Amino acid sequence: MKINFVLNGKGRVLNAPSDRRVIDFLREDLGLTGTKESCGAGECGVCTILVDGESRLSCLMFAAQLEGRNVLTIEGLASEETLHPMQEAFVQFGAVQCGFCTPGMILSALDLLKRNPHPTRTEIREGLSGNLCRCTGYQKIVDAVEATACKKEKGPPL
Amino acid sequence: MKSLEIGRPIPRVDAYSKTTGQERYAADYYGENLVWAGVKRAGIAHALIKDIHIDDAKTLPGVISILTHKDIQGSNRQGMIRKDQPVLADNKVNHCGDAVALVLAEDKASLHKALDLITLDLEPLPGIFDPEKAIGEGAPLVHEGHPQGNVLFKGVLETGDIEIGFKECHAVVEACFELPHQEHAYLETEAGWAILKENGQLKIVVSTQSPFRDRSEVAEALGINVEKVRIIAPYCGGAFGGKDGVTVQTLLGLAVFHCPGRPIKMWWDREESFLASPKRHPARLYYRLGVKPDGALHALDVRFYYDTGPYDHLGGAVMALGLEHACGPYRISNVSLKGFCVYTNSPIGGAFRGFGVPQVTAAMEQMMDMMATQLGLSPFEIRKRNAIRCGDKNPIGISVTGSTGFEECLKTLEEHYLWKKRNEWKSKAGPFKKRGVGIASVMHGMGYGPVVPDFANAKIELTREGKFRVFSGVVDIGQGNASTYLQIAGAILNQDMAHMELVLPDTESALPSGSASASRTTSTFGNALIGAAQSLKHRVLQRAAIYFMAKEIKEVDLIPGGVNHFTTGKEIPLSEMFHILDDSEKVAAYTFTAPTAKENPTEDQNLRLHGVPHLIFSYGVHLCYVEVDELTGNIEVKRYLAVSDCGRIINPQTFEQQIHGGIAQGIGYALCEEFIVKEGRVRTPDLATYIIPTALDVPEMDSIPLESYEPTGPFGLKGAGEISIDGPLPAIANAVADACGVRLFRSPFTPERVLKALKERENREFEH
Ligand code: FES
Ligand code: FES
Numbered sequence: 001m002k003i004n005f006v007l008n009g010k011g012r013v014l015n016a017p018s019d020r021r022v023i024d025f026l027r028e029d030l031g032l033t034g035t036k037e038s039c040g041a042g043e044c045g046v047c048t049i050l051v052d053g054e055s056r057l058s059c060l061m062f063a064a065q066l067e068g069r070n071v072l073t074i075e076g077l078a079s080e081e082t083l084h085p086m087q088e089a090f091v092q093f094g095a096v097q098c099g100f101c102t103p104g105m106i107l108s109a110l111d112l113l114k115r116n117p118h119p120t121r122t123e124i125r126e127g128l129s130g131n132l133c134r135c136t137g138y139q140k141i142v143d144a145v146e147a148t149a150c151k152k153e154k155g156p157p158l
Numbered sequence: 159m160k161s162l163e164i165g166r167p168i169p170r171v172d173a174y175s176k177t178t179g180q181e182r183y184a185a186d187y188y189g190e191n192l193v194w195a196g197v198k199r200a201g202i203a204h205a206l207i208k209d210i211h212i213d214d215a216k217t218l219p220g221v222i223s224i225l226t227h228k229d230i231q232g233s234n235r236q237g238m239i240r241k242d243q244p245v246l247a248d249n250k251v252n253h254c255g256d257a258v259a260l261v262l263a264e265d266k267a268s269l270h271k272a273l274d275l276i277t278l279d280l281e282p283l284p285g286i287f288d289p290e291k292a293i294g295e296g297a298p299l300v301h302e303g304h305p306q307g308n309v310l311f312k313g314v315l316e317t318g319d320i321e322i323g324f325k326e327c328h329a330v331v332e333a334c335f336e337l338p339h340q341e342h343a344y345l346e347t348e349a350g351w352a353i354l355k356e357n358g359q360l361k362i363v364v365s366t367q368s369p370f371r372d373r374s375e376v377a378e379a380l381g382i383n384v385e386k387v388r389i390i391a392p393y394c395g396g397a398f399g400g401k402d403g404v405t406v407q408t409l410l411g412l413a414v415f416h417c418p419g420r421p422i423k424m425w426w427d428r429e430e431s432f433l434a435s436p437k438r439h440p441a442r443l444y445y446r447l448g449v450k451p452d453g454a455l456h457a458l459d460v461r462f463y464y465d466t467g468p469y470d471h472l473g474g475a476v477m478a479l480g481l482e483h484a485c486g487p488y489r490i491s492n493v494s495l496k497g498f499c500v501y502t503n504s505p506i507g508g509a510f511r512g513f514g515v516p517q518v519t520a521a522m523e524q525m526m527d528m529m530a531t532q533l534g535l536s537p538f539e540i541r542k543r544n545a546i547r548c549g550d551k552n553p554i555g556i557s558v559t560g561s562t563g564f565e566e567c568l569k570t571l572e573e574h575y576l577w578k579k580r581n582e583w584k585s586k587a588g589p590f591k592k593r594g595v596g597i598a599s600v601m602h603g604m605g606y607g608p609v610v611p612d613f614a615n616a617k618i619e620l621t622r623e624g625k626f627r628v629f630s631g632v633v634d635i636g637q638g639n640a641s642t643y644l645q646i647a648g649a650i651l652n653q654d655m656a657h658m659e660l661v662l663p664d665t666e667s668a669l670p671s672g673s674a675s676a677s678r679t680t681s682t683f684g685n686a687l688i689g690a691a692q693s694l695k696h697r698v699l700q701r702a703a704i705y706f707m708a709k710e711i712k713e714v715d716l717i718p719g720g721v722n723h724f725t726t727g728k729e730i731p732l733s734e735m736f737h738i739l740d741d742s743e744k745v746a747a748y749t750f751t752a753p754t755a756k757e758n759p760t761e762d763q764n765l766r767l768h769g770v771p772h773l774i775f776s777y778g779v780h781l782c783y784v785e786v787d788e789l790t791g792n793i794e795v796k797r798y799l800a801v802s803d804c805g806r807i808i809n810p811q812t813f814e815q816q817i818h819g820g821i822a823q824g825i826g827y828a829l830c831e832e833f834i835v836k837e838g839r840v841r842t843p844d845l846a847t848y849i850i851p852t853a854l855d856v857p858e859m860d861s862i863p864l865e866s867y868e869p870t871g872p873f874g875l876k877g878a879g880e881i882s883i884d885g886p887l888p889a890i891a892n893a894v895a896d897a898c899g900v901r902l903f904r905s906p907f908t909p910e911r912v913l914k915a916l917k918e919r920e921n922r923e924f925e926h
Contacts (some may be wrong), residue, residue: 137856
């Protein structure tokens, strides 16, 4: 079927079988491999994208569900030259190790800040508890999200 | 931009491309005309293969080819020490995850249909799933031809006289500990992509820790010329030991010959990854510890069994490292250690961060607390009295040399506010909550040990654009060593990040440098890189000195992007130096081989081959605050402190990442990660049943590195990748015992087990 939607700020009309998983549609058909897959079953949050600004698991969505929606993947977050402040904070605060959770984690964090612009550290942990990370122990991710919420520009005084 | 320095927390270079989604992992390779490859797995733990029915699947539209062991020309065996694992099972299956047939298809849907249509005619054999039973009389044999039956490898280390030692003891404590499999659960499951090029080259892009070793394994198992195999290793989406060794490599290597010129992709799903990948060895450990009246450890008798499943993988070496670390960082004069690594039909046991050390540390550190309780000493005091120091003989009889900061770690802990305020914190527990504080000592050897040469070959070149390009020989599996390499080379060459370039490991361009493992990654390659960078620097400066007609080389020095002549203040850009240097001068390489222990604790050559003894150790002490809910049995870790002696820190941020990550995995190992296997079948096939810690399960952590210096390390560094996973389980166990007086000898410490233990304690108290 034809799907009419906005992808990373650009209007697109694309063909896809209606039951194509969004993750496959993005990764295999559109070459947007920034969205990762780890469980394919809604258990890890790695495949998170933003649909109309809300975090969604692309491994559990079908292409047809994108009709008329506004979709943001990690590739659409930074502008040409500059990282989004959340990306910058992940870099500066050391929130990235293997990086496989990072795209989903960043998008979930943005969703969290939209709903709760000034979360406590515990609220950040709750808000990200659907996104697994096997490398970092989460603390530096919490630091990065907290700093973004506080609009701190610089990295930590390490 | 400032030039790179040692000791500065420089953000990792890979963090940029990883936060924007631009970094390409092995899982991200596709391509035109892609072939999907997948394997049919046994699904039963032990059986003879009577027949493999592939005809129905073969005729399915979209299926390109179906291959079995009959299609393999080479040895069809892979493995790093003992080559005992078939690429595709031939006469027997030895665990549920054994690969039996390989399917190549035009798309994922046809692939899955074909895999379902393949049927296996298997004659079940009795399986063996307990390592201790597996070495008993009459146990079913996993490998009929193996001379030691089901014992893959046995190690013994002895010093002093254990019998006399125990006779001289004033108090003795005894216990048996049981630990389960731990699954790596890296978020990027096993993935690879391959193509057979027109020139006959087999190119494999794979999520791996060991590209050079993979190359020979693929060649040997498939019977192809090693020169024809090229392995490219992008950043791994996590590995932790689980990708040290072949996963998809040989299967892809076999596949390419059946669709030459077409790209082929294999990417295991989560369930397949859990089923087929190696795990941390389940262990049963029997400990008996004796002390003198003053609390001096005097005798230790240890016997333990590691279940390696049907294949060695790295099981023998894992067991040997456990054996070497079984006594902890203490002085003990009479020691008898026996370790068995045993074949069973369980999932494969292999390398996992910690490499056999978390199991023995779990046992020894709990023994220390149990002994302290018996003697009426504090857990801190008993550790302090026995702490190992430079100049001591360690319990296996090797002189302790080099940086040995264990006592310093204890001192640092003692002065830390989390230690000082512990009693105050404990007293504030709410209703039905009990609070406790526990500590655990850790030590971790670095490198491959005395026999297998622990070497690296660094290569660096000056590019036309005037940058220094580092060819990394050791994979960055997520720990940030690639960035640290740039920092090391940049510091020597006085460059900023903008003038440094990185080439990730590729067997065609990098030089063999061993695996990303054994806490050696930054140390061994870093030392080699120092040599290479210094030699390139010298050449550039020599040429520049001539160019500026300087009297001595001292008049010139590198600056970011160029060379400066102090006397005249003139500068020349590196891009011009490129044209001044001869081609042969633009590339420098350097080999470094890590030093090994000169003393020998054993006559057993095989034990030495498997890595005993090590020369350099990192040390540390961990502390945690836990709160136990008496109604639910839930344990919550509230705070965590790790004091570590890992030598000088090159990048404090990357170092802390390693410490944090290891603690989190260790907390999972202690509290919730229980890989359940019944009769060889996996009962926790996904992330909904195998629970790894979320952001809510890991507390705020403090990491304090000692400012120590290891003379053999690059800039004084020691390994830091593994040590932090050794401590959490015993620290938590000791804290739980402190909180409510119960000790669980089987982990993980799930709420059910805690409740049961609390109940039993209550009943005992009631009876008295
Ligand atoms: S891949 Fe979608 S939730 Fe795990
Ligand atoms: S950084 Fe590796 S999973 Fe999060």
